Amino acid sequence: MKNWKYFLMTTMVGSALVLGACGNDTSSEPKEETETAGDTQDEAVLEGQVAGDGSSTVAPITEALVEEYAGVQNKVKVSVGVSGTGGGFEKFIAGETDFSNASRPIKDEEKTKLEEAGIDYTEFQIANDGLSVVVNKDNDWVEDLTVEDLKKMWIEDGTAKKWSDINPEWPAEEIVFYSPGTDSGTYDYFDEVILDEADLVKSATLSEDDNVLVQGVQGDKNAIAFFGYAYYLANQDTLKVVKINGVEPTNETIESGDYSPLSRPLFVYAKNSALKENPAFYDFMKYTLENAGEMAEAVGYVSLPQEDYDKGLADLEALK
Incomplete structure (x- = not known):
């Protein structure tokens, strides 16, 4: 398996992923089997297309899974x-995607x-x-x-x-906000546990692309932002993480x-009919659950x- 932590820390995660395996791998040497391939490598070669959308927080996991899966089912x-997350659910509801990544519960x-669209789905948690x-x-x-400090900073109250x-x-310098x-889903989660559904500061720069937030903080001494842990790790040489209530986010403190209150689950929501009718999608979801922890x-x-x-694999098997 590729060293994905090194990869992520030396390259920015793109704002969209269009990763597949068509053509280029056929001329290269076959990959050696690895323990991350699970049972999929022993199955028949599949053909097909799978479409997803959703959370930028979940994107680094998905990117790694898709790239590795390309070596198994090219x-x-x-x-x-x-x-x-919200935009992904909109496409999921419209029937445009087979799965939707989410950094909050539906x-x-x-x-x-x-339900009104007649779409049954299954929720799979893949990480924290x-x-x-x-x-x-x-x-x-x-x-x-503290949480109270965050509320005072991020809730709009009409002041600079x-x-x-x-x-x-x-310093008596204005805070520059990136959100x-x-x-x-990251906004929704912050809204729930910090803002208590009050308005976010109006001066904040908002972006669905976490890389925009990273770059904003990198470029301004007075900037502050919040986003998924992996994006901090990928840029920890140029960013400084802040302890919350005296606790720094680490694998140990998150687990x-x-x-x-800033630890949270990450999900994939899968369309049941697509799992039943599209063998390629079923196989990709099986691969995802077999390897999501390591990725x-x-x-x-x-x-x-x-x-x-x-349990996720058992729920998936029940849908076959």
Whole structure:
């Protein structure tokens, strides 16, 4: 298997993934079997197309899985857009995709729309994440923030927020905010656990592409942002992560739940009819569940206990 953590830390994750295997691999030497291939390598060669969309937070895991799967089933094309959790669900509801990546649980209104559209689905949790608050590397005053500090900073109250408003010993400089867009599951999660559904500061720059947020913080000493843990790890040489309530996000604190309240689950929602009717999609989802834990760890997230992946595989098998 490729060293995906090294790959992620030396290249930016793109804003869209269109990864498949068609043609180029046929002229190269066959890949050696690896333990990550699971049972898929012993199955018949498949052909077909699989389409997904959704969370940019889940994207690094999906990118790694799709690239590795291309070496196993090189006639299956898997294309995955990154339009945010909410945007991904919109396409899922419209019947445009086979699966939808999500960095939050599906909302009741999305469930209702899927039911109205006649789309049955299955939820698969594939990893855990610690939503990371980051500042510029040259920021030498912020080390730790409380949840109350975050509320004071990020909730719109009609004032121009300055660092000195949070701590009078900090600079009297305006804070520059970067946030995931409103279609992002990361935004929704932050809205739920930090903002309590109050308005986000109006001065914030919003983007569904986490790389835009990374670059914004890299370029401004007074900037602050929040996004998935893997994006921080990929850029930790140029960003500074902030402790929340005295706890830094790490694999250990995310897995234990000590990094609270910003630890969260990551999901893939799969269309049941596509799993039953498209062998290529079923095979890709099987590969995903067999390898998601290792891929999650490789790109900077936290794997689930093996029994959770086993349950997901059992749920998948029941749909075959």
